[in-house]
Amino acid sequence: MPLGEDQEAHPPHDPVHLVPLDALSATAGVRRRGEDPDHVQLLLEAGTDLPPILVHRPTMQVIDGMHRLRVAALRGRTHIAVRFYDGDSADAFVLAVRQNISHGLPLSLADRTAAATRITRTHPHWSDRAIARASGLSPKTVAAIRRRSSGEIPPSNTRVGQDGRTRPLDATEGRRRAGHLIAAHPTMPLRQVAAEAGISLGTAHDVRERLRTGRSPAPARSTAPSDSHIPPAVAPAPRAPLAPAPAPALVPAPVPAGTRPRTPAAVLHVLRKDPSLRLTDTGRALLRLFDAQAQLMPQWNRLVDTFPHHCADMIVDLADTYATYWQHVATHLRTASAQPDTGHRMSS
Template sequence: MSSEAEIQLDVLDEPTHMVPVDSLSIEDCPRLEGEDLQHTQLLLASETALPPILVHRPTMRVIDGMHRLRVALLRGQPEIAVRFFDGSEADAFVLAVRSNAVHGLPLTLSDRTAAATRIVTSHPHWSDRAVARASGLSPKTVAAIRRRSTADTPPLNARVGQDGRVRPIDAAAGRERAGRLIAANPGIPLRAVAKEAGISVGTAHDVRERLASGRDPVPDRVRGGGAGGAAPGAPPQK
């Protein structure tokens, strides 16, 4: 799954294609109430040329431009200018939400809340701030949505931030997982340990060094002052 930093609006720099209007779908729109008739009428009355719409090429679903497509249909246009996005359906939905936050008719609070609920499920490794940036909500609101929507889901060890970097949610849990991986397979590359445990390569190296010297892979300061036990398979502390 893409990071938040990788789902950009730079698709606006993609070439434009003329596509038959009857080949496009407006399903899976982030607007819960669908088309806003007043906004459609405003666009219909406008004499300025409307910009190309954004379409998910694999499914031909409109990502951004539902009202512009409706105007084209009302004007009897057989084709409409389109720019394509080739990512996954989940990423296409995120792009739809972000696009509507940047221009056009803003999403309602209900739309944004529903979108954030879907994004924390489809992109569970994203941080609250990354989801907030995509949905137009506050990180605090996203955190509350995450707690409600993932109450029955096992917690993740790490999340991906806005910059695409993986950061552990629970540093102790990440170190403990790394300790188990290294104890079970001493020759495992540190990069593989870091990726699997949701920690940095430097932290994975520290865990290996601590295990080699018979220490707990989780320092007391990381545990919050508690002594803690060694990871399974690690030598006892001296």
């Protein structure tokens, strides 16, 4: 089985074997300068029994424990305690890096950089964060290594994250497929749409909401120029750019409709200055709600793609419920603003 991002070095109850020293291979390792004599001497002087070393069974290559192997030889031992790993050579190297980072003599920056470079070649489907965790570097450093090695790394359209889930680097194609599915089968459950389109449930929900408002299934920044939209025969009719509903009579001197701000940010900017909101408890509560929404909007697409999969159904239900509440509020205020002044004001 391929090594996973969170797989342990060996099973908790993996048996310990006594193996002859001359049966083991110690010709390669994760340390570019080989053994450290000072560390060997430190272990030798400790005089205590050392933990079992980790060995790749198919090749008998030492994965973790080069210094312990040297100490055993210097003590005149003929056998050493060993735990075996049965994966392939590429995974064995990753395991060697992880083990040397987690305990014992730390790997140098040069060792960790060389290890990350090798892992990007043998595990190109792993995310930058997964490789960073394995090699003891930052995700940004791994991303830079990947860019420098791009000509040597097989192209891949997906990455495996730290949670073990595979995600596309560009979800545009999956969003397009989901858009076609939703348009052709409006009653299809979102979970089925997500599975058939190869996207997350949160992304499928976002695609459905975008179609409801007449937008493309994919955000403009990642939408392909030609066929990224749903065919006109099944696509919802496009709507005008986002504009706030007519504001209720919350201020002493309402702004003429023709001069009202047209974007959410501009509307919120005006509302923050209104004393009937700033100086009342209910007004301040409303502004806090709008402020929270404004902070989420710039990162909304990133958020929906990172929602926990096991919570997606509950998040969808909650989002739909809150959206319904806000729609009731908008309908009520729109109706009230169309009627003669009835003294509607927000109270403290």
